[in-house]
Amino acid sequence: MSSTALTFSSCAEHRAWLATQAALPRGFRVGTTRFDFMPKEAPKPAKMTLTLIALDQPTPDFAAMFTKNAFPGAPVIVGRQRLGEPVLGAIIINNKISNVCAPGGVETSERVCVETARLLGLPATAVLPSSTGVIGWGLPAEDIVAHLPQAAAALSAGSILPAAEGIVTTDLYPKVRSAQLGAGRIVGIAKGAGMIEPNMATMLVYLLTDLAVPRDTLRAVLKRAVDVSFNRISVDSDTSTSDTVALVSSSQVPCDDLAAFEAALTQVCRDLAEDVVRNGEGVRHVIRVQVKQAATPALAIALGKAIVNAPLFKCAVAGNDPNVGRLVQAIGKHVGAHAPDTDLSQLRASIGGIEIFAGGAFRLNPEKETALVAHFKHAELYTSQPTAEGIFSATVDYPPHERCVEIEVDLGSGSAGATVFGGDLTHEYVSENADYRS
């Protein structure tokens, strides 16, 4: 659950709020540059942004988690090796091309690190690379190398907002969340809107802090925070080949309360994860599923995921149609296929606080239907409106509010619970993804 309940009435208002979140911790600078290039696999030019995050001093205190997709991108392969290196000095990120299974992809990724390191006076192994965008195309190495000096020249302390804007692809708006902890702070940015059901890691997320937490502790804390944030969301059930979350400390401020640090980091991760869903491709309703009294945490999480990934229920939400049968179908499908011994006789389900299922049967009437429709409409982020050609696209470039379609499923047969976030399935999702590249 978000720590805040924000509403925005314009992009300018949202950007002003982002600016309040975006102060960099001590010891970090960011710089970006944008250029045109010609992909060798495609017939027309494209644009790429390079985003450079640099530490004033290389640090041993960094952590990263990566996708579990069996075809990881080249930067993920390189990044896993970086975890064994003594220090990290910079992160270099490009959008537009994800460098996944492209011939010579690892070599190209390493070359970008070498050039970045040279500009910053670092060993190449102290640079973490990240790429996001089209899967299958190769990185334009010469173009990147030619433009790296501009990104380095743009390095600036102060705000992380240029980086939050630099890493996006189909995102509608930049995502920044932060926490102040005594004299130190944590600031995080996230990129990602589609191909999102992270598995042990997530899209691209960079978390920076000046609070001094040693490497091993940092890695353990990050894993726990990711497990309850990015691993509890799904936009479209697809798991990216590039998922990466990195946490870097400049260690300039003593951290005297590790529990407070973990709580703050977890909240930043949860807020960013919810931001990613709210800004998910085509998402017009965020769906929050709270599963309660399950036999195991794994069942609670899996049931929540099964609900937010059920296409028919997602379509019903998109249409403000309280088709509760599809919700129960999704629960029964998961349990029937994966946990057939589960006792569902005590299951109770509600939407927007309205009980719709109990004692093995639906509890419906026309008044409840009307109230459910109102709940769905209240949670809608914007109204769907096609162009004359039948193209649907988002009509907001900021998050108007943080309301969700609230679903509660109480299994009545245990003590485990989980909260999972997902989105609806809309014409905007299909419009975006039936013709993303062209």
Place this chain on the structure above:
Amino acid sequence: MSSTALTFSSCAEHRAWLATQAALPRGFRVGTTRFDFMPKEAPKPAKMTLTLIALDQPTPDFAAMFTKNAFPGAPVIVGRQRLGEPVLGAIIINNKISNVCAPGGVETSERVCVETARLLGLPATAVLPSSTGVIGWGLPAEDIVAHLPQAAAALSAGSILPAAEGIVTTDLYPKVRSAQLGAGRIVGIAKGAGMIEPNMATMLVYLLTDLAVPRDTLRAVLKRAVDVSFNRISVDSDTSTSDTVALVSSSQVPCDDLAAFEAALTQVCRDLAEDVVRNGEGVRHVIRVQVKQAATPALAIALGKAIVNAPLFKCAVAGNDPNVGRLVQAIGKHVGAHAPDTDLSQLRASIGGIEIFAGGAFRLNPEKETALVAHFKHAELYTSQPTAEGIFSATVDYPPHERCVEIEVDLGSGSAGATVFGGDLTHEYVSENADYRS
């Protein structure tokens, strides 16, 4: 793979072909009736069709398989009990309401059986009930009982087509397949367009034969046929609460070649399964995935399902966009999550016979892209065209052809294989499902 390669240029031509398939085996009659009623959960009237399939003589030789969804419909609960009864004399089917988890649903279903049995001079336990449609609503028992005599009066030998038309909901057209085997025949009908990823059974399918095959053999043969047909398809990854496939023999023609019977039944099931996908909600491209050289049959099937269920790849197919990165993402997601020890280094993938991945990297160039687009367009069933209000709906009411998007994934690490069918993800699917009930 379909036994035929049919093309149709009009609904009339398709109906004429259906008529050639639709002859009832000896010993069966069908009758239907349609009426208006007022659902007690909704504010406006609805229409329901009752379809009655009756045997001239009750038979001990019948088989049925049902959904594995953990919230089975009341008719599924009743149907499972019927498997233990000595004979079956009739099947009574209604559309519009599926009678799932409705208060008193089993009692209502039994009451419909009692009334059907009374009209036909049967014990109630010799009637198999089936219901399909909205989940959550209760059956209008009085209306059904009042209209049953009309369905019984309409009973007629000759054609199964009235039943194929009577059981549909969102289907675009009726589905009938048959096989002639010496003096006997098998005829099957299927209903189902959405909420389709059957698990051990399927939507509503009725297979009738006059060939004499004893009950136990019939049940074993049906299970094997279903495993390679209805259990290899997915329209939208959702598993219905009402899936039912029933096979009934009137045993009027001696069956002297059981292997030929099984082959013919399997082909009828495969053809119907492919029909269900082709007629799936919003499906504009049928996707046929052939997985080869997998370590186990289970992996081959699961990988095929992972591909046809990956939303981003399905959207790309809808847009005739050969976004091969999303195909590899889908494979890597499944293997990373469920079979992480699988060796993917020998994986080769092709679309439309064009190699796109081998030796750990993509094999792409602009010429291949052009050829892939042409392959996708050739497999399109109809062109997407919204109304002025942005509503998308199918522009055909017959299957224009049986061409598929052909995907081959060769794992190069075993001897198992599987063929799986699925559909694309389109605006037509969202339009249909964001406002199905209203």
